[in-house]
Amino acid sequence: MTESGAVISKAVIPAAGLGTRFLPATKATPKEMLPVVDKPAIQYVVEEAVAAGLSDVLMVTGRNKRPLEDHFDRNYELESALETKGDEARLQRVQESSDLATMHYVRQGDPRGLGHAVLCAAPHVGDQPFAVLLGDDLIDPRDPLLARMVQTRAERGGSVIALMEVAPEQIHLYGCAAVKPVEGGDGDLVRVTDLVEKPDPAEAPSNYAIIGRYVLDPAVFGILRETEPGRGGEIQLTDALQKLAADEKVGGPVFGVIFRGRRYDTGDRGDYLRAIVRLACEREDLGPEFRDWLRSYVDEEM
Ligand code: UTP
Numbered sequence: 248m249t250e251s252g253a254v255i256s257k258a259v260i261p262a263a264g265l266g267t268r269f270l271p272a273t274k275a276t277p278k279e280m281l282p283v284v285d286k287p288a289i290q291y292v293v294e295e296a297v298a299a300g301l302s303d304v305l306m307v308t309g310r311n312k313r314p315l316e317d318h319f320d321r322n323y324e325l326e327s328a329l330e331t332k333g334d335e336a337r338l339q340r341v342q343e344s345s346d347l348a349t350m351h352y353v354r355q356g357d358p359r360g361l362g363h364a365v366l367c368a369a370p371h372v373g374d375q376p377f378a379v380l381l382g383d384d385l386i387d388p389r390d391p392l393l394a395r396m397v398q399t400r401a402e403r404g405g406s407v408i409a410l411m412e413v414a415p416e417q418i419h420l421y422g423c424a425a426v427k428p429v430e431g432g433d434g435d436l437v438r439v440t441d442l443v444e445k446p447d448p449a450e451a452p453s454n455y456a457i458i459g460r461y462v463l464d465p466a467v468f469g470i471l472r473e474t475e476p477g478r479g480g481e482i483q484l485t486d487a488l489q490k491l492a493a494d495e496k497v498g499g500p501v502f503g504v505i506f507r508g509r510r511y512d513t514g515d516r517g518d519y520l521r522a523i524v525r526l527a528c529e530r531e532d533l534g535p536e537f538r539d540w541l542r543s544y545v546d547e548e549m
Pocket of ligand 1: 261262263264265266267268269307355357358359360361363364381382383514
């Protein structure tokens with residue numbers, strides 16, 4: 248286990264999954280590049296990391312990685328065209344993503360699971376605690392979660408996972424945590440005692456689902472190296488975290504921060520549509536007109 252106060256500066260964003268739930272849109276485009284209103288989902292995630300103080304970002308990519316890299320790089324041709332037109336507002340929007348963070352990339356090769364994707368980050372991360380943000384999980388910027396998790400690691404050491412209460416009949420879609428209270432936890436902090444990946448509802452130890460934000464002790468790398476493929480033949484991050492939770496001597500305790508804010512799984516078609524409608528309604532520029540249209544659509548068509 249590393250010093251609990253070690254500063255966290257690195258974020259790892261796994262974005263090498265196949266995105267099969269979104270085919271055919273994701274046949275030649277990573278699902279993280281699908282637009283949520285007018286920004287690709289992945290930009291919200293990088294912005295979230297930066298807002299929590301993590302400006303060194305390693306993206307784990309696979310096939311079709313070009314659009315992800317290009318989005319966070321300069322586009323001189325486009326910039327010069329906008330400059331010539333004097334379109335300052337759009338120029339600024341184009342430059343925002345390339346000025347955001349220090350970006351690094353590593354390729355996963357075969358998508359052998361989330362645990363394997365995280366292990367690909369080991370040479371870049373080294374012996375420091377680090378954050379993992381799933382590239383298709385969107386946390387509303389007004390409900391900061393990662394900063395709370397970083398603070399928990401600084402105060403208590405170990406690893407920190409994000410949990411969200413879901414309906415019992417939904418728990419089989421997630422990793423699930425068994426938890427117990429911790430002292431001084433402000434009502435949103437628990438100690439994780441066990442983890443199960445996608446349990447049958449009858450066997451689920453709780454209805455706390457693991458969502459896509461983690462702050463991890465680097466001890467997780469040693470465990471991942473020894474973790475055999477689990478559910479679905481993939482190397483599961485949940486299995487490695489379960490081992491961390493079972494033996495505090497390896498990487499310190501595992502805590503859970505219970506998130507009660509707005510979160511969207513943009514890899515799921517229904518949630519993706521909800522994210523777009525909600526964020527569009529709340530936008531100052533698009534919202535008023537879009538809300539009017541939506542109201543009349545619901546009144547007339549539904
Ligand atoms: P998902 O479980 O959503 O899988 O991965 P997926 O392949 O991306 O999508 P579906 O289920 O086929 O539609 C959760 C996160 O882990 C990453 C994904 O990119 C996503 O951010 N991941 C998953 C990897 O980076 N590598 C993998 O081998 C698997």
